[in-house]
Amino acid sequence: MDKFLIRGGRSLRGKIEISGAKNSALPCLAAALLTPETVTLHNVPYVKDLITQRRLLEDLGATVLTPELRTHKITAKNIETFEAPYELVKTMRASVLALGPLLARFGQAKVSLPGGCAIGTRPIDLHLRAFEQLGAAVSLESGDVVARAPKGRLIGAEIAFEKVTVTGTENVMMAAALAKGKTIIRKAAQEPEIEDLAELLNKMGARIKGAGTSIIRIDGVEALGGAEHTIIPDRIETGTFIVAAAITGGELEIKSCDPGHIKAVIDKLREVGVEIEELNQNTLLVKCGAGGLRAKDVTTEPHPLFPTDMQAQYMALMTQAEGLSTVTETIFENRFMHASELIRLGANIQISGNKAVVQGKTRLTGAPILASDLRASASLVLAALCAQGETLIDRVYHIDRGYETIVKKLSSVGADIERITDNIAASAD
Ligand code: UD1
Numbered sequence: 475m476d477k478f479l480i481r482g483g484r485s486l487r488g489k490i491e492i493s494g495a496k497n498s499a500l501p502c503l504a505a506a507l508l509t510p511e512t513v514t515l516h517n518v519p520y521v522k523d524l525i526t527q528r529r530l531l532e533d534l535g536a537t538v539l540t541p542e543l544r545t546h547k548i549t550a551k552n553i554e555t556f557e558a559p560y561e562l563v564k565t566m567r568a569s570v571l572a573l574g575p576l577l578a579r580f581g582q583a584k585v586s587l588p589g590g591c592a593i594g595t596r597p598i599d600l601h602l603r604a605f606e607q608l609g610a611a612v613s614l615e616s617g618d619v620v621a622r623a624p625k626g627r628l629i630g631a632e633i634a635f636e637k638v639t640v641t642g643t644e645n646v647m648m649a650a651a652l653a654k655g656k657t658i659i660r661k662a663a664q665e666p667e668i669e670d671l672a673e674l675l676n677k678m679g680a681r682i683k684g685a686g687t688s689i690i691r692i693d694g695v696e697a698l699g700g701a702e703h704t705i706i707p708d709r710i711e712t713g714t715f716i717v718a719a720a721i722t723g724g725e726l727e728i729k730s731c732d733p734g735h736i737k738a739v740i741d742k743l744r745e746v747g748v749e750i751e752e753l754n755q756n757t758l759l760v761k762c763g764a765g766g767l768r769a770k771d772v773t774t775e776p777h778p779l780f781p782t783d784m785q786a787q788y789m790a791l792m793t794q795a796e797g798l799s800t801v802t803e804t805i806f807e808n809r810f811m812h813a814s815e816l817i818r819l820g821a822n823i824q825i826s827g828n829k830a831v832v833q834g835k836t837r838l839t840g841a842p843i844l845a846s847d848l849r850a851s852a853s854l855v856l857a858a859l860c861a862q863g864e865t866l867i868d869r870v871y872h873i874d875r876g877y878e879t880i881v882k883k884l885s886s887v888g889a890d891i892e893r894i895t896d897n898i899a900a901s902a903d
Contacts, residue, residue, distance in 0.1 A: 476874070478867040478881065480858040481890040482840060485724035488887035492712050492731040493519040493878040494544065494705035498667040500568040501644040502674050502705060503527045506536065506548035507575035508652060509678055511700030515546045518705055519878045522871070526566045530558055534572070553580065560586035560617065566875070567591065567641075570598055573621060574645035577610055578652035581626040584618050592847040594806040600635055601642045607631040608646070608653055630655030630694050638663050638776040643690070644671055651680040653694040662690045665777040666735040670706045677701035709735040710783045711877060712758075714852050716740070717787045718884070719760040720748040720767065721794055721860045726887060728758040738780045742788070745770050746795060769797030769834055774805050786812045786853035792832040793821040794860060801830045812850035815843040819861050840865040845872045852877065859889055866894075 494517035504527070506513035518524055520543060528538050528546065535554035539547040556576045563569040563586040576583035588598065602612045602619065609629040610621045630653045633646060643663040648671075650657035662668065664686055672685030678701045681693035712731040719726035720743065733740060733752050740750050740758075747763040769792055774782040782805035792799045793816060803809045810830055813823045818841045822833040840863035845851035851873035858865035870893070873880060881893050 475868065475896060476870050477894045477896065478855065478858075478870050479892050479894055480840070480855065480865045480867065482838070482859050482861040482863065482865060484722065484859070484888050484890055486718055486722045486726055486859070486884070486887040486889055487724050489727040489729055490715050490883055490887055491729050492707045492715070493517075495519070495667060495670070495708040496521055496523055496876045497640070497710075498670040499524055499705045500527050501571050501641070501648070501667065501671045502703065503531060503546065503548065504571035504575055505648055505671060505674055505678070506531065507534070507550045507553070507572060508579050508648060509698040509700060510549070510551040512547055512549045513674075513678065513700055514702040515548070516544065516702070516704040518544050518546050519708065520544060521878050522875045523566050523568065526562060527568060530562050530569050530572060533559070533562070556580055556582050557584040558586060563588050567596065570601065571641060571645055571648075573601065573605070573619065574647075574649035577605060577621050577623060578628055578649040581623040582621065584620050587614065587617055587619050592811060593809040596806070598642070600637065600639050601645045604633045604635070604642065604646045605649060607633050608649055608657070628653035630657040630692070632658045632660070634660040635662065637661075640665050640667065643668055647672060647675065647682060647685070647690060647692065650692040650694060651675050651682065651698065655694055657692040657694065659690040659692070660688065662688055663776060664688060666706055666709060666732070674701060674703040677703055706735070707731045710781065710849070712736055713739045713784045714787050714856070714877070716743060716748065716750065716758065716760050717791050717856055718859060720762045721791050721856050723762045724888070725759070725761040727753070728760060730756055731758060732756065733758055738778060739784050742770065742772055742780060746791070767791065767795035767835070769795040769799035769832070771800045771802070773802040776805070782806060782809060783849050785809060786849045787856055789813065789823070789830060789832060790816060790853040790856040793823070793834050793836050793838060793857065795834045797834060799832050799834070801832065803828045811846035812853045815846075815850075815854055816857055818843050819857050819865065821857070837862070839863050842866045842868065845869045848872050848876045855880070855884075855891075859884070
């Protein structure tokens with residue numbers, strides 16, 4: 475298993491290019507299952523989750539060509555099976571995004587029920603209930619969700635989600651695009667990734683209005699066609715690099731990003747004392763303010779408020795801010811796994827239920843630590859960059875799921891970071 479060896483204490487300086495959004499590319503790839511024609515996607519990040527999603531499409535019978543590294547041409551003409559096996563679903567929950575498109579186009583789908591994961595139980599009950607409202611018969615057979623549209627086609631319906639769900643909204647939006655009649659989704663997730671998916675679907679011929687707001691209206695169409703689309707920049711990668719500049723007392727120009735997608739993060743970090751200047755629509759200049767960092771509380775909420783996917787990185791930053799801050803996690807029940815590893819580096823953090831109280835500023839010193847999930851790994855890298863001495867982070871396969879060439883990007887702005895590949899462990903895998 476690969477590890478990162480980081481020698482901390484260097485200020486990061488220079489320019490960093492943001493990749494395409496993993497959480498947008500994943501549903502957009504799945505959307506290609508809705509049509510026999512070719513869907514071309516640009517700016518698809520080269521990360522492990524996208525390789526897995528591509529494998530899922532190929533297993534189903536689609537052809538995926540990559541004429542250039544970040545361009546995928548997907549043709550789901552000869553779909554042979556309607557099943558996403560456990561082997562794939564267990565490595566990547568986003569495989570459940572195959573359910574909506576398969577059910578809508580072929581009237582049947584079988585996807586392994588994802589189990590819990592490091593950050594919580596993460597059920598998909600809301601997706602399934604919504605499919606039932608669209609007329610599907612849904613059952614659980616030997617750990618698989620089996621869904622069928624009785625007369626071969628889903629029927630539009632009014633769906634009011636009990637709780638805001640990002641992949642739930644995406645799954646239903648894709649399913650309803652080909653359903654008979656109108657669908658209204660209430661309490662829809664408003665993330666930029668939802669808007670991006672809706673834009674692609676509309677280019678494919680769907681009739682979707684209101685994506686990006688809490689009410690989405692969909693007029694189902696008979697068939698969808700091919701389209702070409704460029705994936706939006708990754709807002710969580712952008713936020714992670716803003717914190718990287720601030721935590722190392724450096725100065726980074728962050729390019730090819732969309733500041734409008736992370737307004738809540740930018741506002742909070744400015745409050746904390748990070749100087750963030752919008753050089754233009756796609757470029758940010760970030761540096762730590764002269765007065766240092768001030769502790770401020772944060773609570774994670776669905777978009778447009780502070781994202782849970784930035785909570786771990788924010789906590790790492792708070793270890794370097796003067797004062798006491800409370801980080802409250804409201805989206806997932808077990809998303810503080812990074813705290814115990816930050817404590818190993820010298821942080822002062824007390825956890826009580828869904829609140830973490832961070833006392834800063836603490837001097838961090840390098841130690842061997844373990845990455846537990848994708849964003850937790852990012853927070854450990856950030857902490858290690860500002861810790862004195864060497865930090866060895868194990869299980870970095872988590873970070874490879876969602877951060878494109880992170881070692882290369884960080885090294886290019888002055889970080890002392892290297893990937894250590896343990897060949898003995900790799901051959902044993
Ligand atoms: C997506 C993102 C993930 C992000 C999360 C919250 C992708 C691939 N992943 O995950 O990075 O952390 O949004 O912004 O885009 N819930 C239910 N039943 C359901 C569905 C969800 O109870 O059927 C609960 C979840 O357990 C959680 C909350 O709703 O407590 C939000 O989950 P959801 O928005 O669905 O997260 P994901 O779409 O899995």
